[in-house]
Amino acid sequence: MAKRGKLFVLTGPSGAGKGTILEHILKAAPNLFLSVSATTRAPRAGEQEGIHYFFLSREAFEERVKQGDFLEYAEYVGNYYGTLEKPVDERLDEGYDVILEIEVQGAMQIHQKRPDAVLVFVAPPSMEELSRRLYGRGTEDAQERERRLQTAEHEMTYKDSFDYIVTNEVLERAVGDLLAIFRAERCRNNPRQIQGEGNTQC
Amino acid sequence: MAKRGKLFVLTGPSGAGKGTILEHILKAAPNLFLSVSATTRAPRAGEQEGIHYFFLSREAFEERVKQGDFLEYAEYVGNYYGTLEKPVDERLDEGYDVILEIEVQGAMQIHQKRPDAVLVFVAPPSMEELSRRLYGRGTEDAQERERRLQTAEHEMTYKDSFDYIVTNEVLERAVGDLLAIFRAERCRNNPRQIQGEGNTQC
Numbered sequence: 001m002a003k004r005g006k007l008f009v010l011t012g013p014s015g016a017g018k019g020t021i022l023e024h025i026l027k028a029a030p031n032l033f034l035s036v037s038a039t040t041r042a043p044r045a046g047e048q049e050g051i052h053y054f055f056l057s058r059e060a061f062e063e064r065v066k067q068g069d070f071l072e073y074a075e076y077v078g079n080y081y082g083t084l085e086k087p088v089d090e091r092l093d094e095g096y097d098v099i100l101e102i103e104v105q106g107a108m109q110i111h112q113k114r115p116d117a118v119l120v121f122v123a124p125p126s127m128e129e130l131s132r133r134l135y136g137r138g139t140e141d142a143q144e145r146e147r148r149l150q151t152a153e154h155e156m157t158y159k160d161s162f163d164y165i166v167t168n169e170v171l172e173r174a175v176g177d178l179l180a181i182f183r184a185e186r187c188r189n190n191p192r193q194i195q196g197e198g199n200t201q202c
Numbered sequence: 203m204a205k206r207g208k209l210f211v212l213t214g215p216s217g218a219g220k221g222t223i224l225e226h227i228l229k230a231a232p233n234l235f236l237s238v239s240a241t242t243r244a245p246r247a248g249e250q251e252g253i254h255y256f257f258l259s260r261e262a263f264e265e266r267v268k269q270g271d272f273l274e275y276a277e278y279v280g281n282y283y284g285t286l287e288k289p290v291d292e293r294l295d296e297g298y299d300v301i302l303e304i305e306v307q308g309a310m311q312i313h314q315k316r317p318d319a320v321l322v323f324v325a326p327p328s329m330e331e332l333s334r335r336l337y338g339r340g341t342e343d344a345q346e347r348e349r350r351l352q353t354a355e356h357e358m359t360y361k362d363s364f365d366y367i368v369t370n371e372v373l374e375r376a377v378g379d380l381l382a383i384f385r386a387e388r389c390r391n392n393p394r395q396i397q398g399e400g401n402t403q404c
């Protein structure tokens with residue numbers, strides 16, 4: 001049997017740049033699988049089941065929430081989004097590392113449920129810079145921008161719940177930090193033990 | 203005041219290659235200070251106080267052991283060797299990372315005393331390879347080689363007490379693993395907190 005992979009969670013406020021960092025990381029780390037989310041929203045043109053999303057009816061989603069099948073989930077603009085635990089564990093059992101890119105609230109659910117997960121919080125260099133980035137996205141509605149900033153400020157208060165904090169000031173440096181975290185975690189002997197069987201990984 | 207540095211400890215059995223790895227690391231990480239040991243052995247030609255060692259009389263060494271001044275110490279072939287805590291903490295307070303290269307027993311003392319230390323165990327790829335390496339050093343006495351191997355085997359049983367295990371099969375890879383560990387640890391938010399003040403370092 002292959003050595004079990006590691007579960008990584010990338011989170012942080014909207015505008016911190018976790019999506020861009022993730023793109024670079026997936027290119028540089030071919031052994032890393034991006035988890036596929038489940039959703040109740042309708043498939044868009046070209047979206048394939050099991051590749052872009054697992055598409056579920058609202059009833060099926062709620063039933064699986066009851067069954068405890070989700071690692072994390074949330075409702076957003078009338079639809080559910082979440083991460084099913086089984087496909088993630090299957091990949092890990094095959095020996096692949098798996099990464100989730102999710103919102104802070106979902107990451108906090110994983111923080112409680114999975115002590116084996118490595119949780120990385122991507123932070124903006126400052127709230128001023130975050131404000132500039134959100135503005136740069138062309139959100140012209142000042143009220144909407146204010147709401148997003150408040151959400152981001154609230155999310156920032158959770159940052160110390162995570163194992164690592166990567167400040168995305170210079171993209172290349174943040175990507176390098178993330179790649180170093182993946183490499184280091186493969187050598188990690190978690191948690192410190194007095195003696196006995198550990199998981200030598202590198 | 204500068205942000206406090208991190209304390210790294212490099213340990214592992216004799217022949218695992220920690221000295222060679224350390225040489226490469228010190229070249230690649232200019233912000234990393236190698237801790238200077240204290241010893242009761244007489245200075246050799248060219249050895250300078252505070253650079254190669256802190257030279258102490260046996261009485262002074264034992265007195266400072268009593269005072270609790272040592273992070274770790276051990277007796278070896280009739281002389282004491284140890285790491286004074288104060289010079290290490292001074293460097294850390296200045297914001298530098300400090301690395302100690304010490305024997306496994308000394309590292310175990312730090313394991314107890316300093317939960318802030320990052321402990322890295324350098325392991326040989328196998329005991330057969332370790333045997334070959336010790337033999338390659340030209341130790342012609344079979345009995346002495348056997349004694350060293352037994353010590354190494356005993357030291358290997360402690361490896362799961364350490365935060366990271368780096369297997370030194372290919373030197374360049376082991377050095378890369380170590381550098382990744384240093385970089386990742388700078389982003390580390392230790393330990394996981396529910397909320398509150400952490401130490402964002404990257």
